[in-house]
Amino acid sequence: xxxxxxxxxxxxxxxxxxxxxxxxxxxxxxxxxxxxxxxxxxxxxxxxxxxxxxxxxxxxxxxxxxxxxxxxxxxxxxxxxxxxxxxxxxxxxxxxxxxxxxxxxxxxxxxxxxxxxxxxxxxxxxxxxxxxxxxxxxxxxxxxxxxxxxxxxxxxxxxxxxxxxxxxxxxxxxxxxxxxxxxxxxxxxxxxxxxxxxxxxxxxxxxxxxxxxxxxxxxxxxxxxxxxxxxxxxxxxxxxxxxxxxxxxxxxxxxxxxxxxxxxxxxxxxxxxxxxxxxxxxxxxxxxxxxxxxxxxxxxxxxxxxxxxxxxxxxxxxxxxxxxxxxxxxxxxxxxxxxxxxxxxxxxxxxxxxxxxxxxxxxxxxxxxxxxxxxxxxxxxxxxxxxxxxxxxxxxxxxxxxxxxxxxxxxxxxxxxxxxxxxxxxxxxxxxxxxxxxxxxxxxxxxxxxxxxxxxxxxxxxxxxxxxxxxxxxxxxxxxxxxxxxxxxxxxxxxxx
Amino acid sequence: xxxxxxxxxxxxxxxxxxxxxxxxxxxxxxxxxxxxxxxxxxxxxxxxxxxxxxxxxxxxxxxxxxxxxxxxxxxxxxxxxxxxxxxxxxxxxxx
Numbered sequence: 001x002x003x004x005x006x007x008x009x010x011x012x013x014x015x016x017x018x019x020x021x022x023x024x025x026x027x028x029x030x031x032x033x034x035x036x037x038x039x040x041x042x043x044x045x046x047x048x049x050x051x052x053x054x055x056x057x058x059x060x061x062x063x064x065x066x067x068x069x070x071x072x073x074x075x076x077x078x079x080x081x082x083x084x085x086x087x088x089x090x091x092x093x094x095x096x097x098x099x100x101x102x103x104x105x106x107x108x109x110x111x112x113x114x115x116x117x118x119x120x121x122x123x124x125x126x127x128x129x130x131x132x133x134x135x136x137x138x139x140x141x142x143x144x145x146x147x148x149x150x151x152x153x154x155x156x157x158x159x160x161x162x163x164x165x166x167x168x169x170x171x172x173x174x175x176x177x178x179x180x181x182x183x184x185x186x187x188x189x190x191x192x193x194x195x196x197x198x199x200x201x202x203x204x205x206x207x208x209x210x211x212x213x214x215x216x217x218x219x220x221x222x223x224x225x226x227x228x229x230x231x232x233x234x235x236x237x238x239x240x241x242x243x244x245x246x247x248x249x250x251x252x253x254x255x256x257x258x259x260x261x262x263x264x265x266x267x268x269x270x271x272x273x274x275x276x277x278x279x280x281x282x283x284x285x286x287x288x289x290x291x292x293x294x295x296x297x298x299x300x301x302x303x304x305x306x307x308x309x310x311x312x313x314x315x316x317x318x319x320x321x322x323x324x325x326x327x328x329x330x331x332x333x334x335x336x337x338x339x340x341x342x343x344x345x346x347x348x349x350x351x352x353x354x355x356x357x358x359x360x361x362x363x364x365x366x367x368x369x370x371x372x373x374x375x376x377x378x379x380x381x382x383x384x385x386x387x388x389x390x391x392x393x394x395x396x397x398x399x400x401x402x403x404x405x406x407x408x409x410x411x412x413x414x415x416x417x418x419x420x421x422x423x424x425x426x427x428x429x430x431x432x433x434x435x436x437x438x439x440x441x442x443x444x445x446x447x448x449x450x451x452x453x454x455x456x457x458x459x460x461x462x463x464x465x466x467x468x469x470x471x472x473x474x475x476x477x478x479x480x481x482x483x484x485x486x487x488x489x490x491x492x493x494x495x496x497x
Numbered sequence: 498x499x500x501x502x503x504x505x506x507x508x509x510x511x512x513x514x515x516x517x518x519x520x521x522x523x524x525x526x527x528x529x530x531x532x533x534x535x536x537x538x539x540x541x542x543x544x545x546x547x548x549x550x551x552x553x554x555x556x557x558x559x560x561x562x563x564x565x566x567x568x569x570x571x572x573x574x575x576x577x578x579x580x581x582x583x584x585x586x587x588x589x590x591x592x
Contacts, residue, residue, distance in 0.1 A: 029562050030562050030563060030564050031560075031562050031563060031564050031565070031566075035566055036560065036563065036564060036565030036566035036567070037564070037566045037567035038564040038567050044570075044583055045570075045582070045583040045584050046570045046573050046574060046583050046584065046585070047567060047568055047570050047583070048567045048568075049567055049569070049570070049573045050566035050567055050569070051566075051569075051572070051573070052566075054573045062558055062559070062560045063557060063558075063559050063560065064559070064560050064561075064562050065559040065560060065561065065562065066561070066562030067562070068559070087550055092511075094513055095590070096585070096587045096590050143590065143591075144584070145589070145590075145591045147582075147584070148581075148586070150588075150589055151579075151586045151587060151588060151589055152586075152587050152588070152589050152590045152591065153581070153582075153584035153585070153586055154584060154585040154586075154587060155583075155584055155585075156573070156585070291507075291511055293511065296550050296551075300557065301550075301551055301553060301555060301556065301557040301558075302550050302551065302557065303557050304556060304557065
């Protein structure tokens with residue numbers, strides 16, 4: 001924990017918040033968990049449904065080997081225990097978008113056990129979140145309630161798509177930490193290529209368990225593992241953006257504090273977050289359904305994994321964000337901040353590495369993080385839609401590095417690359433943007449300026465800062481192409497020397 | 498172990514089975530009969546024996562990650578009492 005524990009003031013003193021998150025991450029795969037139907041997003045309704053997904057009588061599930069591999073890969077990326085023996089169970093409940101009347105899930109014996117990941121708060125400090133488990137399960141179909149006033153429309157395309165449910169321990173202590181945890185998890189999943197992580201498309205969905213307690217109680221829980229030190233928790237279902245996660249937690253914690261301080265008691269229940277009003281409300285209809293009557297699915301044998309298969313996956317893991325960040329600092333000499341920003345996004349890191357290949361890494365990082373991302377953010381674009389390729393950017397950085405152009409001219413070249421494309425070296429050549437390092441040419445301009453402005457020139461001796469005016473005039477006369485270092489040196493010599 | 502009339506009502510509701518109230522007492526008797534019969538298994542000493550998931554000593558068959566199915570909307574919707582624009586249509590069920 002950081003020194004500043006997140007607290008909320010109440011009439012009876014400060015309160016602390018404790019959270020555990022359940023993340024549903026859609027597995028990247030061509031076909032579903034137990035059928036050969038496609039998983040692609042956005043298809044016409046019920047066109048990606050097999051008779052297995054529609055739960056026709058007599059149909060049997062056959063597990064997708066790649067999905068199992070994806071789960072193991074994710075477990076390894078979460079530094080977690082991989083269980084060589086796991087089992088599928090039926091979780092029984094009725095809902096129109098669940099044609100089987102049960103979800104095939106892993107209850108008692110998940111494929112992945114305990115792990116942990118390191119996350120970063122907004123202020124740059126780090127904290128660890130322990131992972132309780134990861135298990136595989138089927139997604140449900142989609143119910144659409146607004147197509148008809150009297151009925152619900154059901155699309156089973158999503159029915160049977162593989163999900164990884166990743167359950168954290170109650171290690172999260174503030175809205176900031178909750179969002180940091182989800183975003184770190186998303187980064188790891190995207191590096192691994194096991195989940196697309198797009199929350200808008202529902203590829204990543206969070207259930208947030210929130211409880212409140214008095215200062216000191218959480219530490220007692222951590223020492224003893226005894227949950228009775230913590231408050232009663234409520235589960236907020238399906239919160240689908242980082243901002244909503246923060247809002248939902250803030251609202252829910254305050255709601256619980258108000259109830260307790262008015263002498264009431266928290267009911268353990270499932271709640272829904274309404275993004276329009278920013279409040280959570282009880283899902284009363286689900287209460288009775290919570291008796292899921294899990295039992296082993298008789299259609300599926302236990303899932304047994306060979307250790308050498310797991311080891312093979314481990315050997316082939318890509319470099320993960322923490323390792324990348326550390327390498328950017330230790331081998332490329334970037335600051336912690338720049339390295340974190342770059343490593344936090346897989347595509348951004350890949351783009352940067354291509355730009356920095358054979359270039360000054362700090363210069364490359366400045367150009368990617370400041371100029372390029374400044375522009376992308378302004379235009380509301382992501383790095384994958386960036387009109388300037390990494391190769392073009394690398395060429396531009398190279399021209400600054402070998403002093404062909406100044407940083408100022410480079411910004412103009414960047415604008416040209418953005419708007420028109422092209423080869424940066426050719427743009428500089430064709431448009432005559434090369435930096436003038438020919439001291440004779442610069443000297444001629446300076447001599448003329450001094451001759452035209454004798455009083456100004458004399459004042460520099462008393463006020464060296466006044467030299468800035470000359471620098472500006474030289475640059476103006478030479479359309480910004482003069483090498484600033486050379487200009488400064490010659491001015492020093494002529495005016496002060 | 499024995500079930501009560503309330504257990505029977507609850508199990509029926511969870512399974513969406515409509516059991517008429519005049520059948521409940523009879524079901525309590527039948528279910529308890531089955532449970533008592535099964536309970537004889539408690540006489541077997543299972544100390545140190547792991548619970549078994551399956552008697553089949555065979556690895557779980559697996560499938561390649563290839564799209565081999567789907568694109569059969571008409572078949573999928575064939576038994577639906579009501580469908581529209583390719584969707585199943587069911588009574589309004591919103592949280």
